[in-house]
Each structure stands twice: as structure tokens, then as C-alpha cells.
Amino acid sequence: MNPDGGIGAAVPRREDPRLLAGRGQYGSDLRLPRMLSAAFVRSPHPHARIKAVRARGIRAYTAVDLRDVGSIAPRWDGDGFRPTAQRPLAEGVVRYVGEPVAVVLGSSRYEAEDLADRVEVEYEPLPPVPDLATALRPEGPRLHPDNILYRAAFAHGDVDSAVRAAPILLPVTIRSSRCTAAPLEGRAVTAWHDGRALCVWTGTQVPSLIRTALARCLGLPHHAVRVLVPDTGGGFGQKMHLYPEEVVLSWLAVRLGVPVQWVEDRRESLVASTQAREEEVEVLLAARRDGTLLGLRARIVADVGAYHVFPTTAALEPLGAAQILPGPYRVDHYAYEVLAVATTKAPTGAYRGVGMTVGVLAMERAMDMLAERCGLDPVDVRRRNLVPESAFPYRQASGLLYDAGACQEALDAVCRVADYAGLRAAQRSARSAGRRLGLGVACYVEYTGLGSATFRRRGMTEIPGHEAASVRVDPDGTVRVALSFPSQGQGHETTMAQLVADVLRLPLDRIAVEPVDTQSGPHGSGTFASRSSVAGAGAVLAAASRIRDRAAAIAGALLEASPQDIEWATSRLFVRGAPSRSVAFQDVAEAAYRLPPGGAIAPGLEAVEYFDPPPATFSSAAHLAVVEVDSETGAVRVLAYYVAEDCGRLINPLIVRGQLLGGIAQGIGEALLEHVVYDERAQPVTTTFMDYLLPLATDMPPDVREVHVGRPSDRPGGFRGMGEGGAIAAPAAIANAVADALGVQVTRLPLRPEDVLHLLDPGA
Amino acid sequence: MSTRERRIRITVNGQPREIEVETRKTLADALREDLGLTGTHLGCEHGVCGACTVLLDGRPARSCLLLAVQADGHEVQTVESLGTPEDLHPIQRAFTEHHALQCGFCTPGILMSTLWFLRETPRPSREEIREMLSGHLCRCTGYLQILDAIEAASRSLAESGT
Numbered sequence: 001m002n003p004d005g006g007i008g009a010a011v012p013r014r015e016d017p018r019l020l021a022g023r024g025q026y027g028s029d030l031r032l033p034r035m036l037s038a039a040f041v042r043s044p045h046p047h048a049r050i051k052a053v054r055a056r057g058i059r060a061y062t063a064v065d066l067r068d069v070g071s072i073a074p075r076w077d078g079d080g081f082r083p084t085a086q087r088p089l090a091e092g093v094v095r096y097v098g099e100p101v102a103v104v105l106g107s108s109r110y111e112a113e114d115l116a117d118r119v120e121v122e123y124e125p126l127p128p129v130p131d132l133a134t135a136l137r138p139e140g141p142r143l144h145p146d147n148i149l150y151r152a153a154f155a156h157g158d159v160d161s162a163v164r165a166a167p168i169l170l171p172v173t174i175r176s177s178r179c180t181a182a183p184l185e186g187r188a189v190t191a192w193h194d195g196r197a198l199c200v201w202t203g204t205q206v207p208s209l210i211r212t213a214l215a216r217c218l219g220l221p222h223h224a225v226r227v228l229v230p231d232t233g234g235g236f237g238q239k240m241h242l243y244p245e246e247v248v249l250s251w252l253a254v255r256l257g258v259p260v261q262w263v264e265d266r267r268e269s270l271v272a273s274t275q276a277r278e279e280e281v282e283v284l285l286a287a288r289r290d291g292t293l294l295g296l297r298a299r300i301v302a303d304v305g306a307y308h309v310f311p312t313t314a315a316l317e318p319l320g321a322a323q324i325l326p327g328p329y330r331v332d333h334y335a336y337e338v339l340a341v342a343t344t345k346a347p348t349g350a351y352r353g354v355g356m357t358v359g360v361l362a363m364e365r366a367m368d369m370l371a372e373r374c375g376l377d378p379v380d381v382r383r384r385n386l387v388p389e390s391a392f393p394y395r396q397a398s399g400l401l402y403d404a405g406a407c408q409e410a411l412d413a414v415c416r417v418a419d420y421a422g423l424r425a426a427q428r429s430a431r432s433a434g435r436r437l438g439l440g441v442a443c444y445v446e447y448t449g450l451g452s453a454t455f456r457r458r459g460m461t462e463i464p465g466h467e468a469a470s471v472r473v474d475p476d477g478t479v480r481v482a483l484s485f486p487s488q489g490q491g492h493e494t495t496m497a498q499l500v501a502d503v504l505r506l507p508l509d510r511i512a513v514e515p516v517d518t519q520s521g522p523h524g525s526g527t528f529a530s531r532s533s534v535a536g537a538g539a540v541l542a543a544a545s546r547i548r549d550r551a552a553a554i555a556g557a558l559l560e561a562s563p564q565d566i567e568w569a570t571s572r573l574f575v576r577g578a579p580s581r582s583v584a585f586q587d588v589a590e591a592a593y594r595l596p597p598g599g600a601i602a603p604g605l606e607a608v609e610y611f612d613p614p615p616a617t618f619s620s621a622a623h624l625a626v627v628e629v630d631s632e633t634g635a636v637r638v639l640a641y642y643v644a645e646d647c648g649r650l651i652n653p654l655i656v657r658g659q660l661l662g663g664i665a666q667g668i669g670e671a672l673l674e675h676v677v678y679d680e681r682a683q684p685v686t687t688t689f690m691d692y693l694l695p696l697a698t699d700m701p702p703d704v705r706e707v708h709v710g711r712p713s714d715r716p717g718g719f720r721g722m723g724e725g726g727a728i729a730a731p732a733a734i735a736n737a738v739a740d741a742l743g744v745q746v747t748r749l750p751l752r753p754e755d756v757l758h759l760l761d762p763g764a
Numbered sequence: 765m766s767t768r769e770r771r772i773r774i775t776v777n778g779q780p781r782e783i784e785v786e787t788r789k790t791l792a793d794a795l796r797e798d799l800g801l802t803g804t805h806l807g808c809e810h811g812v813c814g815a816c817t818v819l820l821d822g823r824p825a826r827s828c829l830l831l832a833v834q835a836d837g838h839e840v841q842t843v844e845s846l847g848t849p850e851d852l853h854p855i856q857r858a859f860t861e862h863h864a865l866q867c868g869f870c871t872p873g874i875l876m877s878t879l880w881f882l883r884e885t886p887r888p889s890r891e892e893i894r895e896m897l898s899g900h901l902c903r904c905t906g907y908l909q910i911l912d913a914i915e916a917a918s919r920s921l922a923e924s925g926t
Contacts, residue, residue, distance in 0.1 A: 016860035017849035019868030022803020022842065026869065029802040108797075110786065184807045184815060184903045185869040233805070233869030234903050266808040489867030489904045654863040661906030662866060689812035689901065697897035697907040702890075704908060726906075 006502030027188025032259035039112035041102040043094035046344035046682035048123035063091035070217035078459035088247040095306035098272035130682035150340035157333030162295030166286035175748040178278035178676040185233020186264035191253035203232035205240040206526030235488035237350030242310040276351030281362040291374040295333035305347040311462030314340040320355015328407040334397035353727040364732035406646035406710035410622035413644035438741025442732035447616035448721025449534020468522035469539040472606040477586030484524020486516040503544035530721025538611035546607035557600040621645035625733040634753030646710025647722035663726020671734035772836035777845035794832035803843040814900035817873035843872035864913035866904030
């Protein structure tokens with residue numbers, strides 16, 4: 001560990017002081033001269049034909065005005081994909097409540113909303129498609145020529161034979177709820193053509209991809225579109241999509257020549273930003289009587305809402321769930337079928353843990369049921385099936401190549417720190433006192449830091465897979481770092497500076513990580529899928545290393561020594577074996593721009609590096625939740641929570657813990673509270689934070705005990721991604737714990753009090 | 765459409781201010797737009813999330829649920845009244861030391877509630893802190909590091925006697 005703030009140091013974050021002092025600059029804080037506010041007129045119908053838009057003397061822009069603007073239509077390379085094209089403003093037909101139909105501008109948001117109220121849209125309602133059953137009915141209503149937007153099938157080994165030969169067959173269907181990321185800051189878009197380029201300030205996770213998409217939609221060259229990412233109040237996957245509002249605001253800015261701004265309100269966020277998860281997962285486990293898995297079959301049907309989203313498409317969630325389903329267990333025969341099905345609900349997209357959360361939920365619930373069938377403890381059935389340490393790297397039946405997997409070690413560790421045997425004893429004595437305690441275990445492996453090969457293999461052609469960083473040393477010896485991947489709260493200003501500090505042996509305060517701006521920063525994929533500490537860090541380390549080599553060459557010239565003989569101390573370079581022959585890093589930097597005579601030094605001290613990581617490096621963990629269920633009220637309380645995790649080497653333990661806790665909180669929310677509800681007419685019901693419940697401080701366990709196991713990855717720096725793990729395993733761990741407490745089968749989330757009471761007394 | 769305007773006087777962070785606002789304008793929007801105090805954030809605009817919490821005459825209030833005209837003649841304290849980035853208030857310092865913020869969007873409201881809470885309850889139990897914090901939504905942190913920070917802040921404030 002570098003105590004000065006390099007890799008491994010638990011240093012407070014560099015971004016904190018300005019955020020704490022109220023000096024953050026979030027999207028809605030931006031004010032430009034002559035700026036107008038936009039308000040959208042949105043569909044109140046889940047499915048309807050637009051007969052007429054009457055603006056009654058107001059200038060309202062509709063699909064007619066935007067006819068030359070491209071659609072939101074992500075591309076895909078492969079079979080089974082049926083494209084959709086969402087118009088930035090609905091044309092002819094609306095397909096979910098909240099779909100933008102028209103936009104108006106006012107001098108303030110108050111005025112714009114007043115004007116929007118005066119726009120009258122005449123609709124002819126069409127039959128809603130509120131659920132999978134309706135969508136898949138042969139004669140049912142269609143949103144698109146076919147409601148099935150994506151279909152895939154895969155088989156490895158011979159599942160049929162495994163099933164025929166297996167003495168135990170365990171069929172189970174797991175239903176996950178529809179969730180939404182609900183970042184505390186909604187989306188906000190400000191667009192302005194400054195005479196040179198269209199400038200778009202948006203809190204996106206994928207600025208390079210948004211630039212490409214906006215350029216494509218508006219027919220502009222890339223250099224004429226500049227995406228700038230302000231401070232961003234959480235993303236969690238939801239902000240990695242191109243949204244109609246971004247396209248419309250960009251078009252307005254080009255057309256009108258004045259700055260325009262739109263700030264999403266909470267209702268818009270809850271009905272018109274992407275939602276997530278809603279899937280039915282049918283699993284068939286084939287096993288020996290001793291609980292050893294023989295084969296696995298799955299059918300995953302996702303209710304993906306009205307359209308494919310850019311860049312990930314509707315395949316993202318169900319395909320991810322299918323690929324991760326066998327998880328950390330030895331499965332020789334595996335087959336899956338995946339369907340993404342359109343309904344008249346908001347489009348679904350990425351949300352922390354995407355695919356994996358539901359895959360892990362289904363598999364871990366099934367493993368608990370298998371344990372019960374075989375008369376085994378849930379921990380023992382897992383130990384029996386986990387891929388042994390000696391088998392890595394391991395080619396799973398899903399086709400994924402696990403570079404590592406520390407579940408065996410993690411499970412042992414989590415049982416040890418939690419005193420699993422002691423907890424079981426406490427559970428028995430609580431039960432005899434009439435209290436329902438439950439223990440829930442969940443293991444997972446997580447693909448992190450995906451590279452281009454994975455996105456190509458999946459068919460996701462819109463995502464390049466690399467990240468990039470530029471490191472520039474200014475003449476005073478301070479360092480500027482520009483990244484292709486913005487932060488939504490993960491703390492890149494600190495962690496990425498720690499990497500540079502480590503390589504260049506500089507104090508952290510000499511390094512500034514700049515806000516992401518596609519005009520000045522390099523091209524990359526963005527911040528999602530636990531990739532920053534692998535793909536992003538790889539680029540930063542490579543760029544910093546090139547600076548190190550250049551600086552050593554300059555120091556060598558200044559000290560009249562060979563660059564190979566230059567060694568580094570904090571802020572100084574010296575000649576090996578002769579520490580008195582040294583030069584300050586600052587003087588090296590100055591020499592790069594104020595060239596000493598003799599021509600031994602070439603000017604400049606900067607480097608840009610791109611990094612396309614190998615397919616994936618795997619994080620893994622075991623989680624253990626202890627819950628108590630109040631059988632009178634149905635309330636579930638999380639009493640204790642334990643995690644043993646392999647995320648490789650840590651850059652900043654404070655931030656790692658923060659990511660873990662935040663993920664667990666979202667997992668607790670998904671397990672116990674969160675549910676985007678649409679009624680039988682596909683009308684959204686959960687449109688405020690009084691209906692869509694996020695976890696509170698009082699919903700968290702008093703503490704989360706965290707242990708790190710495993711070993712560094714073989715990626716640069718030895719890191720593995722860890723932004724999602726908490727959210728991947730917590731729903732499964734909590735669901736298993738509730739099932740354990742109640743002694744009944746839990747097959748759907750969320751487990752709100754009313755759901756728990758129903759489980760206790762299905763007749764009530 | 766109501767566009768009636770009224771001139772109001774508010775003492776904001778100790779400074780007397782006079783602004784002309786539409787009667788329908790929320791206090792939050794007046795602070796952000798008319799007074800340039802964008803540290804107060806709007807997370808839900810219906811009084812649930814607590815991000816917009818300010819102190820009104822020394823007590824926490826959701827500035828999204830108040831009209832600016834209701835604050836006429838009153839004192840308002842926002843996050844900008846605490847420390848500066850170079851000289852943080854002890855509560856802010858505890859927040860950074862304990863990594864009690866990630867995206868930072870909900871943080872100003874939590875800081876203002878904490879400022880009031882620690883005046884009222886200088887030696888709070890962990891349970892009391894949890895109860896107070898349950899009036900705020902944070903989507904990033906999972907709250908535990910915020911509990912740690914507020915606990916630490918209560919100790920450092922008690923020691924320094926402020």
C-alpha cells in the first residue's frame with residue numbers, strides 16, 4: 001500500500017469537499033443566458049393512436065417537426081433480434097404511459113409546464129398489453145409486427161439425457177419484480193449550439209455512445225457534437241441509455257440557436273425512465289440424491305416494455321440472466337431459451353446487477369430447494385457443487401470462461417465470521433420462543449470489466465468495449481487526467497488519481513481528474529457493468545506508465561544517466577545508487593516544456609492510452625443474511641448481514657465498502673420493498689416516492705460485516721469489478737432467509753408485508 | 765396560470781435578501797434560481813426524499829413543500845452556510861472521513877437535518893441517529909457510513925463545545 005494515497009489507501013475522496021459545500025454542479029444547476037425550459041406532453045395511454053395534436057396558439061413541437069431526425073433504434077449483430085425504432089416524439093402510435101408526444105418551451109419551467117397543459121392530444125385508445133400472457137397470446141394485440149423482440153436458445157452437453165437419468169428433478173419458476181433505479185437526481189439535459197458544436201450537458205454514463213447516437217440522429221459529424229457530463233446524482237444503469245429527451249433537446253438547440261434545458265421530475269422518472277428486471281425464470285434442476293447437480297435447463301421470459309433501448313437492447317437482461325444462471329456451480333449440461341417480450345410499459349434497460357441479479361435469485365432459490373429435497377443444509381449443498389479452486393480457469397457450461405472464482409473460500413469465510421453454527425442454534429431457540437428467524441445464503445460469480453470480445457459475441461454492436469484515458473503533465477508538474485468513463489458517485493476523481501499517484505509517486509493533490517467532455521477527452525464505452533476498475537483502470541495505468549517512461553528519459557537527460565538507471569521517490573527521480581543525483585518531478589515537467597539546450601529532450605509530456613480488456617475477469621462472493629419475520633404484520637427485518645468477497649486488489653477500501661453497502665441496500669429494496677406496479681390496463685400506479693418505496697436507514701441491518709478473500713486478478717493492477725456485487729446477491733440472500741424463516745417456498749419478489757402474510761396464509 | 769409576483773424579504777444564511785417572486789414559486793426554486801444557491805437539491809418535489817431540506821428559523825423544512833412567500837420575514841439556512849471546501853464544518857468533515865456520500869445529491873439535505881439534530885440531541889444513540897436519518901432517502905450509500913459520520917460528528921462537536 002502507498003500510504004500517500006496510491007493503490008490501496010483508504011483516503012477520503014477528492015470530490016467530497018465541493019459536494020459537501022453545496023458547490024457541486026449537477027445538470028439542473030446549469031444556467032445559460034437566454035436559456036429556455038422544456039416541458040414534455042406525454043401519453044396518458046399505454047397504447048393509443050394519435051389522432052390529432054392541437055396546440056391552440058402555442059408553439060408545440062411534435063413528430064411532424066422532427067420527421068428528419070433519426071430514431072432510437074439500436075443495432076444488433078446476430079439472430080433472433082427484431083428491431084424497434086422509437087421516434088424521439090411519438091409518431092402515429094404511443095406505446096407506454098409517459099411516452100413523449102410533444103414538447104413546448106417557456107421562459108421558466110413553471111411557464112413551460114403551464115403551456116404543456118394547454119396542448120390537447122386526441123387519442124384513439126388501442127388494447128393495452130399489460131403482461132406477458134397478453135403479449136404472447138397468438139391473437140393478442142401487437143405493439144410491433146411481433147411482440148417478441150429477441151429470442152435465443154443455447155445448449156451445452158446433453159441436458160435431456162441428464163434429466164432422464166437424474167433421480168431428482170426440481171422444477172421451479174421464479175418471478176422477479178419490475179424495479180427502477182430511481183437515482184436521487186433525475187435526468188437533466190441542457191443543449192446549446194455554441195456556433196461551433198452542439199453542446200449537450202447530460203448526466204449520462206456513456207458519453208461517447210451518446211455523442212455517436214446524437215450525431216447519427218441529427219446527421220451531424222462527431223466533431224460537431226460535444227457531450228459534457230456534469231456532476232451526476234446516481235445512475236445505476238438507468239443513465240446509460242439514449243433517451244428521447246436528449247434527442248429532442250439537441251434538435252431544439254440546433255434549430256432555435258438558444259440554450260434549452262429539461263429537468264425530469266420524479267413522476268417522469270418513475271414512468272418514463274427505463275425500468276428493469278421483470279422476468280419469469282423457469283428452472284429445471286437435475287440432481288443426484290446426494291444433491292450433486294447433473295444438469296440445468298432454463299427458460300427466461302422478460303417483460304421488456306415497449307422498445308429496445310440504445311445501446312443495450314432488450315436482450316440485455318434475459319440474456320445476462322441466462323448466461324450467469326449456472327453461477328459458481330459445476331454444471332456439465334446446460335440449456336436455455338430466452339425471450340424478450342414487448343408490453344405497453346416503459347422500456348426496460350440496465351439496472352445495477354443487470355441479468356445477474358435475477359439469474360442469481362433463480363439459481364440460489366433453486367439450490368435451497370434442492371437442499372431441502374435432499375435433506376441437506378443450504379451451505380452443504382453449495383459446498384458439494386461449487387467449482388473447486390483447482391479447476392480454474394474454468395469453462396462453464398454457459399460458455400463463459402471464469403478466470404477465477406473464490407466462492408468456496410468465501411463461503412467458508414462468511415460462515416466463520418458469522419458463526420453459522422451458532423446462528424443455526426440461535427434460530428432453533430428463537431423458534432421455540434415463537435420467533436421466526438431465517439438464514440439465507442447466496443453465492444455468485446460476476447463477469448466484470450468486459451471487453452470488446454464479449455460485446456461482439458453477445459451481438460451488442462453499439463458498445464465498443466474499450467476505455468481510454470489521457471494523462472497530461474503541465475509545466476508545473478501537476479497532472480490532468482481525462483477519462484472516457486464518467487462518475488455518477490463512484491469516486492473516479494479519487495480512485496483514478498490514486499492509480500496515477502501510485503505510478504508516478506506523486507501526492508494526490510498534484511493530480512486532477514477532469515469532468516468528462518467528449519471534445520477534449522478520449523473515446524470509450526462508459527461507466528457500467530463494473531468496468532471502471534478493470535477496463536478504465538487499465539487505460540489509466542497504461543497512460544501513467546507511458547508518462548513514467550517519458551519522465552525517466554527526461555530525468556536521464558537532465559542527470560546525465562541512462563533512463564534505465566532512474567529510480568522514483570515521492571515527487572523525485574534519482575539515479576540508482578546515487579540518491580544525491582536527483583531531480584524533482586516538477587523540474588522534469590518543466591524541462592518537457594522549457595527545453596534545455598542540446599536537443600536531448602523532446603517537448604511535451606502527455607499520453608493517451610486505450611485499453612480493451614480480455615473478455616471478462618470474475619468477481620465472486622458469498623453473502624449471508626439473517627432476518628426476522630413478524631408473522632403478525634408480515635414485516636421482515638434484516639438483523640445481520642455478512643459478505644465474503646473476491647474483488648481482487650482494492651484501490652480504495654472506503655469506496656469498496658461504500659459500493660458494497662449501497663448495492664446491498666438496493667438489493668434489500670428489491671427483495672422487500674420495490675415494485676413498479678402497473679394495473680391491468682397497463683397504467684402505472686407507483687408514480688411517487690410514497691408508492692415506489694426505496695429503502696430507508698431503518699431498513700438496513702445495524703451492520704454489514706465484510707471480509708475480502710481471493711486474490712488479485714491478472715488484469716492491470718490486479719483489480720476485479722465490484723460495483724454491482726451487493727445488488728447481485730442481496731435479493732437472493734434475503735429471499736432465501738425469508739423462506740428459511742417461514743418454512744415455505746418463496747418464488748417471487750418483492751416480499752412486502754402483504755406478500756409475506758399471503759405466504760403464511762395463502763387462503764387469507 | 766398564476767403569475768402574480770410579490771416582493772419578499774428573507775434572511776438567507778445570515779444575509780438579509782429581498783427578491784421578487786411569483787406567489788406560486790417554491791422556496792427551493794427561489795433559493796436555487798433567484799438567489800443562486802444551487803446547493804439545495806430537488807429529488808422528488810413532493811416532500812419525501814428530504815434532499816431539499818433547509819433550516820427555517822432554525823428547524824428543518826422541506827423547501828420543495830414551502831412557497832417562497834411563506835418564508836417572507838423568516839430566516840433560512842442552507843448548506844452554503846456551513847463550511848467551504850477549504851474549511852469544512854465538523855459535520856461535513858465527518859462525512860468525508862467516513863465516506864458518507866457518493867453522488868452527493870441527497871447530502872446537503874442530510875447535512876442540514878444533522879445540523880439541527882445534533883443541536884437538539886448532542887449525544888444521540890445510534891438508534892436515534894437512524895430514526896432521524898430515516899427522514900431522508902439516499903440511493904447510493906446504504907446509510908451505514910452516514911450513521912458512522914453523524915456519530916463521529918456528534919463526538920467531535922461535543923469535544924469542541926460548538
